[in-house]
Structure formats: C-alpha cells, structure tokens
Amino acid sequence: AQRVTQPEKLLSVFKGAPVELKCNYSYSGSPELFWYVQYSRQRLQLLLRHISRESIKGFTADLNKGETSFHLKKPFAQEEDSAMYYCALRDPYSGAGSYQLTFGKGTKLSVIP
Amino acid sequence: EAQVTQNPRYLITVTGKKLTVTCSQNMNHEYMSWYRQDPGLGLRQIYYSMNVEVTDKGDVPEGYKVSRKEKRNFPLILESPSPNQTSLYFCASSWNGLNEKLFFGSGTQLSVL
Numbered sequence: 001a002q003r004v005t006q007p008e009k010l011l012s013v014f015k016g017a018p019v020e021l022k023c024n025y026s027y028s029g030s031p032e033l034f035w036y037v038q039y040s041r042q043r044l045q046l047l048l049r050h051i052s053r054e055s056i057k058g059f060t061a062d063l064n065k066g067e068t069s070f071h072l073k074k075p076f077a078q079e080e081d082s083a084m085y086y087c088a089l090r091d092p093y094s095g096a097g098s099y100q101l102t103f104g105k106g107t108k109l110s111v112i113p
Numbered sequence: 114e115a116q117v118t119q120n121p122r123y124l125i126t127v128t129g130k131k132l133t134v135t136c137s138q139n140m141n142h143e144y145m146s147w148y149r150q151d152p153g154l155g156l157r158q159i160y161y162s163m164n165v166e167v168t169d170k171g172d173v174p175e176g177y178k179v180s181r182k183e184k185r186n187f188p189l190i191l192e193s194p195s196p197n198q199t200s201l202y203f204c205a206s207s208w209n210g211l212n213e214k215l216f217f218g219s220g221t222q223l224s225v226l
Contacts, residue, residue, distance in 0.1 A: 046215065100161065100171060102158075103156040105154060
C-alpha cells in the first residue's frame with residue numbers, strides 16, 4: 001500500500017528565509033502527487049500538483065522518483081505562508097483504488113516575523 | 114458560489130446515539146469523499162463515492178456508513194458513535210476523483226462523550 005511520510009510535524013523559519021517542506025512516499029510506480037494547504041480558519045485547499053509543474057504563491061515542488069520525494073520549496077518565506085501543509089499521493093493505476101488520495105500527517109509551517 | 118457545505122460545524126453527542134453529518138456540493142461533481150483529521154495522524158479517508166449509488170471504503174471505514182442517493186449529497190452516518198470517533202471531519206468533492214483538485218468543506222468537529 002502506498003504511504004506518504006512528512007517527517008517534520010513543525011517547521012519554523014524566519015521571514016525571508018528559504019523553506020523546504022519534506023515529503024517522501026513509498027510506491028513502486030508513477031504516482032500523482034499533490035500539496036494541500038490549510039490556513040488558519042480556512043478550508044483545506046489544493047496548493048499544487050506535480051503534473052501541472054506550476055508555481056503557486058511562490059511554491060514549487062519537483063517529483064524525484066529516484067529519491068521518492070516531492071518536497072515543497074519556496075525561496076523566501078512570508079508570514080502569510082504560515083499554515084498546515086499536507087502532501088498527498090494517488091495511484092493512478094490501481095483500478096478502483098485510483099480514487100483514493102492518501103495524505104501524509106502534515107507539517108505545520110510557522111514563519112517568524 | 115461553488116462550494117461544499119457540511120452541517121453541523123460542531124456536534125457534541127453521547128455514546129451510542131445515532132447521528133448524521135450532512136455534506137452537499139453544488140458543482141455537479143461525481144466524486145465525493147469523507148475524511149477524518151486527528152492530531153498526529155493527519156487526514157485519513159473514511160469512505161468515498163465515485164457516483165450515485167457507488168461507494169467504497171477508504172482506510173478507516175469501521176463505525177461509519179455512507180449513502181449516495183443523489184449526486185449532490187453524501188451524508189456520513191454514525192449508527193452508534195463511540196469516543197474514539199471524536200474527530201474533525203471533512204467532506205470533499207471533485208469532478209471525477211482522478212487527478213483534478215478536491216474541494217473541501219469547512220469541517221465538522223464531533224465530540225462523542
């Protein structure tokens with residue numbers, strides 16, 4: 001079964017410092033990976049997905065199949081980036097299981113002014 | 114406004130008293146899903162539905178039931194709630210459950226005494 005690991009429960013960085021939120025997965029095929037974010041008092045929302053290769057709010061994430069990682073990065077942290085971040089994986093080749101999205105346990109990012 | 118609506122936002126109940134948490138979406142999405150969020154455990158999928166009358170178990174289905182009689186509604190039923198079901202519950206929907214983004218409801222905080 002696929003598994004998503006976010007090794008850090010809490011990550012604190014100073015404003016303007018680079019941010020890297022780690023995500024590792026265990027899956028033998030070609031997964032689809034996502035980052036979701038939950039700001040205080042807001043709904044969980046999609047931040048970005050690897051298939052789009054997009055940059056949202058200055059964040060990027062590259063899928064590294066060799067290291068089975070999908071780390072989320074931003075060169076200069078802003079206070080408004082403080083939130084809970086979840087990495088998620090979907091197996092597109094598992095038939096009915098393709099509809100399941102497996103989330104990591106989340107990392108709380110705190111940006112210190 | 115396109116959204117996923119859950120009710121109630123907060124619910125306190127006692128062990129064994131049947132309850133239903135409602136979820137409705139107005140985006141004509143085929144896919145709907147329920148998650149529970151617990152500290153240190155992240156988001157875990159309870160049940161999901163690919164379309165009307167089509168449902169399947171997620172990772173933690175024990176103690177829960179769902180139904181999908183109409184496309185827009187996907188209620189979560191706890192026939193006999195227990196304290197270990199105290200959690201924050203999220204409903205989500207998407208067009209077809211495959212690689213496009215999930216839209217989340219605002220959550221239901223359930224406490225079972």
